[in-house]
Amino acid sequence: MRILILGGDGYLGWPQSLYLSSQGHDVTIFDNLTRRHFDLERGFASLLPIYTLHERIATWKEVSGKQIQLRIGDTMDYEALSSVFQDVQPEAVVHFAEQRSAPYSMIDRKHAVYTQTTNVIGTLNVLYAIKEFAPACHLVKLGTMGEYGTPNIDIEEGFIEIQHKGRSDVLPFPKQPGSMYHLSKVHDSHNIMFCCKVWGLRATDLNQGVVYGVETDETTQDPRLATRFDYDQIYGTALNRFCVQASVGYPLTVYGKGGQTRGYINLKDTIRCVELAITSPAQEGEYRVFNQITEQFSLLELAEMVTGHSRQLGLETVTTHLPNPRVEAEQHYYNATHTRLIELGLKPHLLNDAVLDGLIRLAITYREQIDRNLILPTVNWRMTKNDVERNDS
Ligand code: NAD
Ligand code: USQ
Numbered sequence: 001m002r003i004l005i006l007g008g009d010g011y012l013g014w015p016q017s018l019y020l021s022s023q024g025h026d027v028t029i030f031d032n033l034t035r036r037h038f039d040l041e042r043g044f045a046s047l048l049p050i051y052t053l054h055e056r057i058a059t060w061k062e063v064s065g066k067q068i069q070l071r072i073g074d075t076m077d078y079e080a081l082s083s084v085f086q087d088v089q090p091e092a093v094v095h096f097a098e099q100r101s102a103p104y105s106m107i108d109r110k111h112a113v114y115t116q117t118t119n120v121i122g123t124l125n126v127l128y129a130i131k132e133f134a135p136a137c138h139l140v141k142l143g144t145m146g147e148y149g150t151p152n153i154d155i156e157e158g159f160i161e162i163q164h165k166g167r168s169d170v171l172p173f174p175k176q177p178g179s180m181y182h183l184s185k186v187h188d189s190h191n192i193m194f195c196c197k198v199w200g201l202r203a204t205d206l207n208q209g210v211v212y213g214v215e216t217d218e219t220t221q222d223p224r225l226a227t228r229f230d231y232d233q234i235y236g237t238a239l240n241r242f243c244v245q246a247s248v249g250y251p252l253t254v255y256g257k258g259g260q261t262r263g264y265i266n267l268k269d270t271i272r273c274v275e276l277a278i279t280s281p282a283q284e285g286e287y288r289v290f291n292q293i294t295e296q297f298s299l300l301e302l303a304e305m306v307t308g309h310s311r312q313l314g315l316e317t318v319t320t321h322l323p324n325p326r327v328e329a330e331q332h333y334y335n336a337t338h339t340r341l342i343e344l345g346l347k348p349h350l351l352n353d354a355v356l357d358g359l360i361r362l363a364i365t366y367r368e369q370i371d372r373n374l375i376l377p378t379v380n381w382r383m384t385k386n387d388v389e390r391n392d393s
Contacts, residue, residue: 002025002028002089002091002092003025003027003028003091003278004030004084004093004094005020005029005093005094005096006031006095006096006126007030007095007097008029008031008068009031009035009053010035010096010097010100011227011228012142012211012267013031014056015219016094016096016270016271017068018225019218020278022217028084028090029053029057029068030072030075030081030097031053031097032074032075033072035228044232044234044371045369046230047229047230047231047362047363048228048362049226050227051224054070056225059224060218060225062222063222064221071083074122075118076117076121076122078129081129082129082132085133085134086133089134092137092139092278092281093137093139094140094278095126095141096142098118098119098123098185099114099115099118099119100181101181101234102146102179102181102326103233103325103378104234104235105179105180105181106326106379107379108383111180115180115181116184116187120187120188123188123191126139127139127191130201135199135201136202137202138202138278138281138282139202139204140203140204140206140278143188143189143206144182145262145292145293146178146179146185147177147182147185148174148207148336149178150176150261150334153333154335154336155291155336155337156173156337157289157291157340158172158289158290158291159171160172160174172193178326178328179326179381188205189289192205193287196282197285197287200284202281202283202284202285202286203287203288204281204288204289205288205289206289206290206292207291207292208270208273208293209263209264209265209291210238210263211237211264211265212237212265212351212355213266213267213268213359214227214228214267214359214362215358216267216271217268227267231243231244231363232371233374233375233376233379234379236374238299238302239302239306239359242303243306243360244370245317246360247310247315247363247364247370249316249317250375251317251319251320252303252306252307252320253320253375253376254299254320255325255326256330257321257330258299258303258319258321259298259299259300259332260298260299260332261296261297261299262296263296263336263338264297265294265348266294266348266350266351266355269294269349270292273346276344276345276346291337291340291341292338294338295348296335296336297351300319305351305356306360310360313357313360315360322377326381
């Protein structure tokens with residue numbers, strides 16, 4: 001199939017592009033390189049060294065003999081987006097190209113506006129480009145489990161049957177997102193559902209949990225094919241951060257009580273889920289939602305796993321409870337349904353000792369590059385204008 005990968009230079013988009021190319025699909029990456037710019041501006045870096053996008057693509061050609069096409073462009077630039085749609089005539093579009101950090105979106109007004117603009121308007125542009133230039137194309141959009149928040153009932157896959165005053169209906173599951181970033185995904189979902197209804201577009205919204213891992217069958221073929229491993233306080237997710245903290249003897253930074261429970265998924269399963277969505281596409285006019293997770297853990301469970309495993313590697317690891325910089329439930333019910341991808345054929349790779357071992361050893365290997373200034377959180381959900389100015393100075 002002709003597949004357009006928006007955001008194909010990112011943590012997920014790059015291994016996804018490699019995998020789909022390895023399966024014989026004709027892959028084109030569209031990316032504005034903004035994720036790399038953020039690191040350059042801040043002096044942050046992926047702990048696992050990553051090569052330029054041009055080097056990555058050339059290496060893939062050398063290793064596999066397959067050519068990935070590249071367009072540098074921004075989803076906010078409708079002319080660039082239209083042009084790639086007209087040239088590629090994609091049969092599927094996988095949309096990763098968004099600002100994906102919750103802390104980034106909560107820095108201040110400017111970062112919140114950037115996040116919601118690039119995510120919501122960027123996705124709106126994608127919807128119009130599909131309508132105008134490739135109406136039969138299937139949109140596979142990366143959403144987030146965080147759209148649902150942490151309700152005191154089981155989370156369903158996108159929709160719930162509701163009985164109200166003697167009548168019933170199947171309605172979108174209630175959304176209670178916890179950051180300006182997570183809110184942007186809710187807005188996207190509404191726009192996508194609307195466009196499927198009115199224009200007959202076909203779309204799959206993948207409500208994905210936190211992804212971990214860096215290794216896929218393709219990224220391990222050459223160090224120049226590696227994907228990102230972020231551990232900083234803005235883009236680093238808790239598990240990556242705990243592994244890095246353990247490797248340098250820093251207490252694991254659990255925010256608040258640590259009962260925060262989230263859905264998790266291995267990178268290898270993420271790329272397979274997207275393939276499953278592409279190969280069993282939504283019907284014309286259909287908007288469907290899959291919960292893309294395989295397991296769920298609380299932060300304290302993650303911290304215990306990292307502590308236990310790092311002690312086996314001879315590290316002295318302890319956990320600390322920091323005042324929570326976020327506004328979120330710290331002890332709550334959580335049970336999310338995730339059967340639709342399993343029904344399509346997903347065989348999960350779970351978070352076991354071998355995976356933890358790989359992540360902690362990765363951190364140990366690159367220990368010298370770890371910047372301890374990136375460990376403590378700097379963004380507080382309750383920040384005032386004065387706090388932001390104090391932080392900036
Ligand atoms: P990432 O930041 O590593 O990658 C995003 C890529 O998109 C980057 O290469 C960036 O340069 C590009 N990009 C951003 N805005 C763009 C724009 N306007 N135009 C063109 N390119 C643009 O993020 P990731 O971790 O790979 O996440 C990819 C997607 O998956 C995001 O939508 C994110 O919300 C979603 N997601 C990620 C996770 C996770 O744990 N990483 C979990 C759930 C959902
Ligand atoms: N947390 C800590 N200590 C840390 C870092 C985070 O306790 O050092 C806590 C947070 O307070 C939160 C939980 O860990 O309760 C998860 O935070 P995270 O940074 O690991 O992940 P999150 O902000 O939820 O975002 C990540 C991705 C995002 C994706 C989301 C999926 O960055 O793109 O949408 O996971 S989900 O969590 O299902 O919404």
